[in-house]
Amino acid sequence: MFPVQDPRAALFGKHVNLAYSSDDDVREILTDFAQRAVTAGHRVVIFLDTDSAALAGQLATDVTGAAPGQCSLLRYGTSKSGSFGGALFGVADMLALLSRLAEDTLQAGWPAISVAGEMTWTDRPAWTPTDLFAYEHQVNRFFGDPRVTGLCLYDRRRFGKELLARIKAVHPGPLLxxxxxxxxxxxxxxxxxxxxxxxxxxxxxxxxxxxxxxxxxxxxxxxxxxxxxxxxxxxxxxxxxxxxxxxxxxxxxxxxxxxxxxxxxxxxxxxxxxxxxxxx
Known part of the structure; x- marks a missing residue:
């Protein structure tokens, strides 16, 4: 489960990294994260990999009580609506997308936005380990707004131990x-x-x-x-x-x-x- 006991504490000023080892783990973590945001009355956006259709369906069922437009599940590079990214999608593109999401969320009247990423979508040639580390380093600016929080999830089966250690080091939360x-x-x-x-x-x-x-x-x-x-x-x-x-x-x-x-x-x-x- 998300490692913060107070639901409100999980939703402000955090940029948290978690690694998981099973499909059940990622489903449980994302469900808990999204449900906390929905219950608090915030918008939640979850970025998933291309092959995560089953996970998207499970989350759509597991997360309850969301108002229309409150909970968005986006899959990488699909041709359907509810997608993001593509072959030439890079670090600057993702940072710009996050900024637009935050701006749109606040303009729509939501008091805050919680963003989670199942980061397996970065495990492709367009995103080298150097790009990924640069992204995690630069995205801290996005989480400087107390109305924005984030959770980055990494599959231990897909990402090496050394890279995971470097990525973890640039995430301030949950302690900071x-x-x-x-x-x-x-x-x-x-x-x-x-x-x-x-x-x-x-x-x-x-x-x-x-x-x-x-x-x-x-x-x-x-x-x-x-x-x-x-x-x-x-x-x-x-x-x-x-x-x-x-x-x-x-x-x-x-x-x-x-x-x-x-x-x-x-x-x-x-x-x-x-x-x-x-x-x-």
Whole structure:
């Protein structure tokens, strides 16, 4: 099942990777993911492989209560409606498609969109391992909107162990979530930043790297950061010597940053964390 207990937590600010080993596994995971989105009143879009007609039929039966247009199942390269991709379909095309889907979803009045991909559709000559890794790295920008969440599913029977490890490293969720917003270049991190997701941080920080202004990195709700994650933040600040990077954080995160050289970077400013007031 999807590895988050609170259904609402599964639907915000996440870019999650899971590997599976059987057809029953992928059906169960996708059904759970889609049902959570439908129940929350969000739109859900699932990308499937060309040969996944049976899975599409099962999901159409298993996911209940969807309003018209709320749950879409798209298969790769088919000639029928409800398809996506094709022979020349590349990384930029998929990123553009996701952006259009998000825009169309919000314009149609849905409050959020949950996207899942059965990634076997990438196992073809048009998508090399290099392309796939580049896609997973770049698509983090798409998930910077808190109204968007994603789940990438990889079949262990189709993808090599080494490639799966590289792909997993650039997925921040489920432990780490990030959102873009607020004044100026504002990036918010919540959860935990450890060996399982620290390699995703550079691509997340790239979302605000080009800002010609102060970058606010709000880590107030980041409960843990390891040395690798702290090092990424310090190096990011050092790479912008003419613009401040302000990090709001708690004591533990501050200590980790100091241990890896935060005090030697003039453009890095550490501030006390800000805790949101509890809802009444």
């Amino acid at each position: 979530a990030f959102t873009l917003g607020g004044w100026g270049a504002h990036l918010r991190l919540t959860g935990e930043l450890d060996a399982s997701n620290a390699e995703s941080l550079p691509s997340i920080l790239e979302l605000v790297a080009g800002a010609e202004t102060v970058v606010m990195l709000d880590a107030s709700e980041l409960s843990f950061v390891d040395a690798a994650g702290a090092g990424h933040i310090v190096r990011f600040a050092a790479s912008r010597p003419h613009h401040h990077t302000v990090v709001r954080c708690g004591r533990g995160v501050r200590q980790a940053l100091q241990l890896v050289g935060a005090e030697s970077v003039p453009s890095l400013v550490l501030r006390d964390r800000v805790i949101a007031a509890a809802a009444s």
